[in-house]
Amino acid sequence: MERTSAAGIDIGTNTIMMVIGEKSTDGKVAILADEHSIARLGAGVDSSKTIRPDAIQRAIVILKSYRHLLDKNKVTLIRTVGTSALRDASNRSLVVEQLSKAIGGRVEIIPGEEEAYLSFAGTVEDDELSTIIDIGGGSTEIITGSCGRIISKHSLNIGAVRLTERIFTGHPPTESEINIFKEEVKSSLGQTSSNCEPGKFYATAGTPTTIAQVALGMQEYDFNRVNGYMLNICILNRTITDFVDASVKEISERYYIHPKRADVITAGALILRIVMEHFKIDEVKVSAKGLRYGVLHSIFN
Numbered sequence: 001m002e003r004t005s006a007a008g009i010d011i012g013t014n015t016i017m018m019v020i021g022e023k024s025t026d027g028k029v030a031i032l033a034d035e036h037s038i039a040r041l042g043a044g045v046d047s048s049k050t051i052r053p054d055a056i057q058r059a060i061v062i063l064k065s066y067r068h069l070l071d072k073n074k075v076t077l078i079r080t081v082g083t084s085a086l087r088d089a090s091n092r093s094l095v096v097e098q099l100s101k102a103i104g105g106r107v108e109i110i111p112g113e114e115e116a117y118l119s120f121a122g123t124v125e126d127d128e129l130s131t132i133i134d135i136g137g138g139s140t141e142i143i144t145g146s147c148g149r150i151i152s153k154h155s156l157n158i159g160a161v162r163l164t165e166r167i168f169t170g171h172p173p174t175e176s177e178i179n180i181f182k183e184e185v186k187s188s189l190g191q192t193s194s195n196c197e198p199g200k201f202y203a204t205a206g207t208p209t210t211i212a213q214v215a216l217g218m219q220e221y222d223f224n225r226v227n228g229y230m231l232n233i234c235i236l237n238r239t240i241t242d243f244v245d246a247s248v249k250e251i252s253e254r255y256y257i258h259p260k261r262a263d264v265i266t267a268g269a270l271i272l273r274i275v276m277e278h279f280k281i282d283e284v285k286v287s288a289k290g291l292r293y294g295v296l297h298s299i300f301n
Helices: 053-072 084-088 092-103 112-123 160-167 175-189 206-215 233-244 248-255 265-278 291-300
Strands: 003-011 015-024 029-038 077-082 107-109 130-135 140-146 149-156 200-204 230-232 283-287
Touching (some): 084 107, 092 107, 112 130, 112 140, 112 291, 130 206, 160 175, 206 233, 230 233, 233 265
Antiparallel strands (some): 140 149
């Protein structure tokens, strides 16, 4: 049976992720590799509008390692997309040139609306009415659709890295900082209607998958256990309480979270809770897929 290999790469504000898939002639896609690395490309971008040289170098190292994996799997169909940090950066042309060289192919900077569409396509696997909450480092996408058709989509500049840098002066954050944080997120959510359609709610990206990992008591990430985990508001509230009472070091060591995820996980968790309150929902289904899977599907379809 003839097979075609392809890769979808997501260069985000905090993480760089890649999925390699193989599609057979009967239309089935087998996942060969699913890679996650933290570059924190968007460090300081919210205030400076510039991607720093050290962040570029971290991203280059990761992309070169991905290139080796692509070559090993003989993948020639590759689509690489950049999101919030690259959209905001004044030096994006220079950065894209360097990152494109590292991966050996073109890096596209996609608008927030396309990011929302691809996140939806990579997360929802049926035709039921669904809403996706995609919390990134620089932005949060909220997308509703069914039967492969997008009904509404919003890309909001409320990401875990962005708001941590903008509002928190340290960790644990102060009560005053948390109140300012809540008002900032609620103000952005004013662009969306709180009268949501009935249907499934998914939460995707590093925030919900990390919270699921913590809730499951896992020392090492397990895609199959995290993907599909039903996260309710009580567990989320309990997790937030634990996070806001701890230092970054304590969060990292106590819950086996990467240090560059641990310093923004409280912000991400707060965003998720405020979004759930906005839509008056008590539970979300965690997806470990998201944007990179949507990028992969865009190559095959």
